[in-house]
Amino acid sequence: MSGIYDRPSPSQVSRVLQDRCRARMAGMPDDAVQAYLADAVYLERKRFHAGRHSDPAPPAEIEAIEAAARATHQGRGDQERAVLALVDAYAHEIHNVFSQRTYKVATRVIPSALSRLLTSTSPRELVRRGAFDPDQRLIIETAAGDDGAALRALAREHTLIFAPTHVSNLDSPLIGYALDRLGLPPAIYGAGLNLFSSPVMGFFMSRLGAYTVDRRKQHRLYKDVLKDYSIDSLGRRCHSLFFPGGTRCRSGRVEDRVKKGLLGTGIIAWQEGLLQGRPHPEVLVVPVTLSFSLVLEAETLIEDSLEEEGKRRYIITDDEFSEPRTVATFARQVLELDDAIVLRFGAPLDLLGNPVDPLGRSLDKDGLVLDRRAYVTDAQGRVARDDQRDHVYTDILSRRLVDAWHRDSTALSTHVACFAAGRLLRRAHPRRPTAELVLLPPAERPVARADLLAAIAELLAELDAMVAAGRIRTRLPGGTGDPQARATAVLDEALRRFRGFHSRRTLEDRGGSVGLDPRLVLYYGHRLHGYGLQGEM
Amino acid sequence: MNIGILGSGNWGRALATLAAEAGNRARIGYRGRPPGGFPGSPNLAALTAESDLVLVAVPPAAVREVIRTARPGPGARVVIACRGLEPGTGGWLSEIVTSESACLRVGAITGPAIANEVTHRRPAAMVAASPFEEVALLAQQALHSPICRIYTSRDLRGVELAGAAVSVLSVAVGVADGLKLGVGVRAVIVTRGIAEVVRLGRALGADAETFRGLAGVGDLVAAAGLPDHPGTAAGLRLAQGGVADPDTRTKAEAMVALGRRYKVELPLCEAVAEITAGKLKARLAIDGLMRREATKEV
Numbered sequence: 001m002s003g004i005y006d007r008p009s010p011s012q013v014s015r016v017l018q019d020r021c022r023a024r025m026a027g028m029p030d031d032a033v034q035a036y037l038a039d040a041v042y043l044e045r046k047r048f049h050a051g052r053h054s055d056p057a058p059p060a061e062i063e064a065i066e067a068a069a070r071a072t073h074q075g076r077g078d079q080e081r082a083v084l085a086l087v088d089a090y091a092h093e094i095h096n097v098f099s100q101r102t103y104k105v106a107t108r109v110i111p112s113a114l115s116r117l118l119t120s121t122s123p124r125e126l127v128r129r130g131a132f133d134p135d136q137r138l139i140i141e142t143a144a145g146d147d148g149a150a151l152r153a154l155a156r157e158h159t160l161i162f163a164p165t166h167v168s169n170l171d172s173p174l175i176g177y178a179l180d181r182l183g184l185p186p187a188i189y190g191a192g193l194n195l196f197s198s199p200v201m202g203f204f205m206s207r208l209g210a211y212t213v214d215r216r217k218q219h220r221l222y223k224d225v226l227k228d229y230s231i232d233s234l235g236r237r238c239h240s241l242f243f244p245g246g247t248r249c250r251s252g253r254v255e256d257r258v259k260k261g262l263l264g265t266g267i268i269a270w271q272e273g274l275l276q277g278r279p280h281p282e283v284l285v286v287p288v289t290l291s292f293s294l295v296l297e298a299e300t301l302i303e304d305s306l307e308e309e310g311k312r313r314y315i316i317t318d319d320e321f322s323e324p325r326t327v328a329t330f331a332r333q334v335l336e337l338d339d340a341i342v343l344r345f346g347a348p349l350d351l352l353g354n355p356v357d358p359l360g361r362s363l364d365k366d367g368l369v370l371d372r373r374a375y376v377t378d379a380q381g382r383v384a385r386d387d388q389r390d391h392v393y394t395d396i397l398s399r400r401l402v403d404a405w406h407r408d409s410t411a412l413s414t415h416v417a418c419f420a421a422g423r424l425l426r427r428a429h430p431r432r433p434t435a436e437l438v439l440l441p442p443a444e445r446p447v448a449r450a451d452l453l454a455a456i457a458e459l460l461a462e463l464d465a466m467v468a469a470g471r472i473r474t475r476l477p478g479g480t481g482d483p484q485a486r487a488t489a490v491l492d493e494a495l496r497r498f499r500g501f502h503s504r505r506t507l508e509d510r511g512g513s514v515g516l517d518p519r520l521v522l523y524y525g526h527r528l529h530g531y532g533l534q535g536e537m
Numbered sequence: 538m539n540i541g542i543l544g545s546g547n548w549g550r551a552l553a554t555l556a557a558e559a560g561n562r563a564r565i566g567y568r569g570r571p572p573g574g575f576p577g578s579p580n581l582a583a584l585t586a587e588s589d590l591v592l593v594a595v596p597p598a599a600v601r602e603v604i605r606t607a608r609p610g611p612g613a614r615v616v617i618a619c620r621g622l623e624p625g626t627g628g629w630l631s632e633i634v635t636s637e638s639a640c641l642r643v644g645a646i647t648g649p650a651i652a653n654e655v656t657h658r659r660p661a662a663m664v665a666a667s668p669f670e671e672v673a674l675l676a677q678q679a680l681h682s683p684i685c686r687i688y689t690s691r692d693l694r695g696v697e698l699a700g701a702a703v704s705v706l707s708v709a710v711g712v713a714d715g716l717k718l719g720v721g722v723r724a725v726i727v728t729r730g731i732a733e734v735v736r737l738g739r740a741l742g743a744d745a746e747t748f749r750g751l752a753g754v755g756d757l758v759a760a761a762g763l764p765d766h767p768g769t770a771a772g773l774r775l776a777q778g779g780v781a782d783p784d785t786r787t788k789a790e791a792m793v794a795l796g797r798r799y800k801v802e803l804p805l806c807e808a809v810a811e812i813t814a815g816k817l818k819a820r821l822a823i824d825g826l827m828r829r830e831a832t833k834e835v
Contacts, residue, residue, distance in 0.1 A: 352611075352641060362611075364639040374612035375641065379589070389642075392668045396641055 002155070002185035003236035004209055013229070014091035020228040021087045021221075022080070030076050036221060037079050040086060041069045043219040051216075064089055083221060090225045094211050137340045139475070140178045143347040143408075148182025150358055154348060155184055157280060158360045159237050161266050162187055162345075164288035165255055165405050166243040168295050172210070175241060175288060178343050188233055189241035190226070190262070209238075215247075227265050234269035234283055244401060248297065250305035252526035254289070254409050256402055263401075264394040267351045271376055271390075274383045284360055285397065287346035287404035291475075291527070293412045293497055294340065299504065302523035306438060342410040342475055352393055353400030406530055410473045411463060417494035417507055418524035420455035421447060421516050422537025437537060438518040446513040449491075456487035459533075466531060538562070540679050541588030543581060543603050544619075545572040547652040549594035552618060554656055556592075558682040564588070566607065581607040590614050590675045592646070593630070596784065597621035600630050601637055609640035614672045616665065617645040620700035624787035627794045629697050644672040645693055647700040648751035649759035650685060651766070662686040664751045666696035688751060695738050695747030699756065702737075702748075704768050705792045706730035707760035708785055708809045711772015712819045714764070722823075726805065727757050732834075733803045740799040771813075781813035789813050804829060 008016075025033050044065045048057045064086060071082035144150035154160060164175060172189050179186060190213040213226065234240060244258035266283045273281025295301070347355055350372050354362040362372040375393065378384040424447045425437055460483060466472045478489030491507075495514070498506040506520040522537050529536060540556040542549045545567035553575045556563035565577040566584045578584040585591050585607040595603050597619055609615050617630045631643040644667025655661055665676035665687050673689035681687040690696060706726065713722045731753050735745045747753060760766040764773065771785040789810035796803040808826055811817040817825070 354639070362639075365637065370611055370639045372611060374610060377612070379612075386671060388670045393641065395668070396635075 003159075003233070003238040004186055004188060006236075007238075008236070010092045010095050013095045013232070014088045016232050017091045017225055017228050018084050018087050020232070021084060021224065024224065025080055025083065033076055033079050033083070034072055037068055037083050038072050040083075040219040040221045041065055041072060044217070045069070047216055047218075061089075086221060087225055090217075090222060091229070093214065094226065094229055096209075096211055138174065138178070139342045140181055141342065141344040142182070143345060144358075148184060148345075151286065151345060151348070152183055153358060154284060154356075154360050155239060158282040158284050159234050159269070159280065160187070160239045160348070161234070161263075161283060161285045162239070162241045162288050163244050163263065163285050163401055164241070165290055165409070166245045166248050167252075167290050167292055168248060168297055170292075170296070171243070171248075171290055172241060174290065174341065174343060176209070178345075182345075185239055187239040187241040189243075209241075223261060227261060230262050230265040231269045231272065234266060235272055235278070237280060244398065248301060250301045251529075252295070252298070252302065252305075252523040253529045254402075254405050254527065256530050258398045258401060260391070260394045260398055263398065264390065267376075267390045267393055267397075270351055271383050271385060274373065274376070282360060283351060284356060285349045285351065285401065287349065287401055287408060289342075289344045289346065289405050289408040289410070291342040291344075291410040291412055291415075292340070293414050294501055295523075298520055298523050299502055302519050305523075306435065306519065342412070342473075344408045344410065344473070346404045346408040349397070349400060349404070351397060353397045406472065407470060408473065409527065410475050411528060412474075413476055413490045413493040414497055414506070414524050415527040416456060416459055416463070416474075416476065416490050417452070418521045419528045419533070419536075420459045420525075421452055421507060421514070421521050422518075422525040423459070423535040424451055424455050425516075425518065425521070426535050426537050434522065434537060438522055440518055445518060446510060446515045449509075449512055449514050452514050453484065453487045453491060456490050457483040459528075460486055460490070462533060472528075472531060538589045538675075538679060539587060540564070541566060541584045541591045542594055542618075543585075543591060543607055544594030544599075545570075545577065546594065547656075548618065549592075550575060551650070551652040551655040552592050552594055552680070554658075555650075555680045555682065555685050558658075558684055559678070559680055560682075561679055585609050585613060588613075590616065590672075590679050592616050592618045592676075592679070593634075594618045597630055597788075598624045598784070601633050604634050604637045607638075609634065609638045611639045611641070613638075613640040614642045614644070614669075614675055615640050616667070616672065616676045617643070617697070618647075620647055620704045621788050622701045622791040622795065624784070624791065627791040629694070631693060631697060642669045642672050643667065643693070644669065644676055645696045645700065646676055646680070646687070647696055647703075647756060649755045651759060651763060655685065658684050660684055660686075662688065662751055662755070664688045664690050664696055664747075666690040666693045666747075666752075668693055690744075690747065690750075690752075692744045692747045694741055695743030696752045698734065698738050698741060698743055699748050699752035701788065701792060701795075702730070702734040702806070703753070703756045703760055705789045705806050705809050706734075706757055707766055707768025708772040708775070708781075708789065708813065709805050710757075710761040711764075711766075711769035711774075712776045712809075712812065713772070713823065714769070715773040715776020716820060716823065718823065723761055727754065727761060730757065730805045733801075733805055737796055737799060737801045737803060740801050772809075775812055776819045780815070786810075786813040 048062055051057065068082040068086060071078045142148055142151060162175060164171060172191060176186060186209045188209040188211060191210040193212055193214040230240065242262045244263045245255035246259045249255050266285065270281060270283045350356055350362040352372060352375055356362055361369045364370045376383055429437055463474055467474055476490055477493050478486035495507055495509045502520060504517040504520060505515060506517050506524060508515040525537055538561045540561050540563045542552050542563060543566045545565050549565055550572055553563040553565055564584055565572045565575050566581040567577050567579060571577045581603065591609060591613060593600060593603065593615060600623065615634050622628060623630060623633060631645055634640055634643045644665060646663050646665040648663030650661035650663050662685065665673045667673045668691055677687040677689050709726045709730065710723055713726055731748050734753060735748045738745060738748055760769055763769060771781060775781055789806060792806040793803060793810045796806065804826055808822040812819050812822050
């Protein structure tokens with residue numbers, strides 16, 4: 001049974017995390033313990049200072065850090081106690097108790113009010129529009145091509161890590177909904193502190209398996225506590241949802257790099273399970289891809305992506321999600337679209353990135369079962385912990401995860417039309433850097449409709465070959481017939497979808513020409529980045 | 538420690554000598570005739586399964602087939618001990634191991650250790666690289682002895698690239714020697730050759746220091762001073778109007794393809810590729826290189 005139904009109390013969690021931290025500090029020399037604490041003090045004070053006007057920290061947090069600051073000048077015992085006091089505070093902040101009752105209610109109402117749940121706005125309008133059948137809007141696919149039976153079987157015996165691409169703030173609720181639709185147990189997931197700011201959203205999230213992650217806390221101690229929390233939760237057989245890309249992908253691309261912090265907790269939890277002889281020690285990874293026809297936050301995300309690297313914001317709190325009217329418009333428009341979102345659960349992998357069979361056994365390249373424990377055991381078959389080795393293993397898993405995301409992503413009409421439009425801009429301005437291309441004056445932006453159709457037809461032929469090679473998936477109108485007819489169907493669908501959606505028109509039909517917004521064209525076209533297609537904008 | 542060596546040629550036997558010198562039990566996996574003077578086994582899979590470390594000492598073109606036969610498992614540690622990229626695909630030899638088997642713990646070893654010199658117990662040094670620290674350390678324990686120093690590195694990509702580049706740049710050295718252009722030109726080829734590999738290495742995420750170390754400068758200087766080094770010998774033959782063997786040609790082509798993929802100019806490697814493909818006379822190639830646009834070094 002999934003451990004999510006039997007979550008420990010915050011004080012139990014705190015004790016476990018303190019024990020883990022104590023064990024970590026036991027291996028540190030005195031100056032390392034002092035540096036561990038000082039790093040937390042320095043970065044927290046810096047954060048408090050930077051946010052003193054815009055985002056003042058609660059007095060209790062400031063007090064805790066000042067107490068820790070005093071301890072840095074005292075002996076090791078005091079320093080360790082100060083570290084453990086911070087761990088206790090973080091444990092209580094991070095951990096939320098899952099409520100099965102809330103979960104059941106939420107999954108029952110989601111089909112008719114997913115957006116309301118997400119935003120706590122405009123419920124009357126959603127009710128007025130009648131029943132929302134999410135199965136027409138949200139396509140849920142599994143690699144096994146079944147109703148989730150294969151994943152359910154794996155989830156009964158093993159602990160699963162769902163590792164999705166991260167596009168929108170809608171991702172985690174959608175995945176939560178999809179897990180329920182497939183009859184899978186809920187998964188715990190880390191949600192940014194800012195998402196708890198809405199009382200309604202916070203109420204539900206804290207009871208739907210979300211634990212709180214404060215991304216503003218950048219010091220090592222906090223990151224260690226988060227990792228320990230994840231290791232402990234996996235060890236308790238809580239299926240977990242990680243976004244290995246970290247935050248929402250600003251550029252619109254399928255992520256090609258991932259953060260290995262949380263992902264790396266899987267292999268530690270697995271080895272701990274083996275060492276302790278737990279009955280279900282195995283941990284598997286399920287790549288998940290979300291392909292959105294339209295992305296609510298597209299305008300903000302691409303603006304952020306185009307900013308200089310150093311100025312990029314890690315947490316966006318003023319995007320489209322903060323504007324109720326925009327969210328309502330988005331909800332309305334998405335609810336009107338068929339195949340608006342494709343959510344695919346890919347083929348599960350072991351923690352080394354090998355595929356697994358229906359029983360969860362690892363397979364080699366010839367499809368033969370291999371003993372994956374040999375990756376972490378010595379010649380005598382004993383588990384031999386090696387952090388450096390495990391870090392490289394997680395690197396390998398990350399690369400294989402990125403490959404799976406690319407293979408499993410679904411190209412939709414909006415992506416195809418925008419990539420083709422971007423290609424036309426690139427051809428017209430071959431030497432201009434992208435940063436200049438997105439600033440093209442309005443007069444230079446429109447492309448001839450006939451040219452765009454030809455570019456789409458050309459791209460469709462390339463995509464057909466990629467689909468045949470298993471490199472990507474597509475869900476496009478127009479069947480498989482005449483290239484020109486297919487291109488027309490794709491363009492018309494994309495134009496229809498973009499109509500009135502963003503504040504700036506992504507693609508706009510102007511009779512013989514198509515007007516475009518280069519930034520949004522870049523954003524949606526980016527979904528086809530990373531496949532080796534030539535002539536990218 | 539049990540060391541399995543896949544490949545019974547000169548280099549395989551030299552590695553077995555080094556392993557024995559380091560106090561380890563070395564066995565050579567072979568096909569056809571058993572290697573004289575060393576314990577061996579024709580069963581590559583069994584040899585691999587019984588070894589704490591496996592060294593692959595076959596030509597790059599044979600690595601895939603040997604790995605398919607040896608089938609190293611998830612517990613295996615495999616170190617590539619040959620230079621170059623896979624002919625045809627241009628793939629990294631270490632990646633052939635991970636794609637053709639369940640083994641993930643891979644590394645590479647290279648440097649100025651010459652088979653004949655090692656066999657005669659002359660001092661040598663090499664660098665063993667792997668992102669897995671344990672693999673590099675294992676290779677060090679396997680081969681480090683008073684006659685051969687083994688340094689470790691995490692820069693597997695850099696070490697593999699350096700090995701591949703040396704096998705091509707040594708051809709350029711041989712060409713220059715064959716044309717009797719003098720030691721100055723040889724030095725130019727060594728330094729500018731390393732400079733172009735550093736550029737490519739950076740694009741690949743490798744550490745530039747790797748190319749200035751044993752795997753790069755060290756190996757190339759050794760090759761330049763050795764007329765019977767395979768690359769240098771091939772260059773000498775080409776300078777005298779001979780035809781390149783397919784192995785030399787494919788190594789050069791693979792390097793050039795890599796440069797193109799990463800949009801890095803490799804003038805020396807490109808010249809070698811043209812000479813080995815018979816598209817350009819050796820002297821004209823040198824002339825072309827000297828007439829390139831003047832530029833700055835640093």
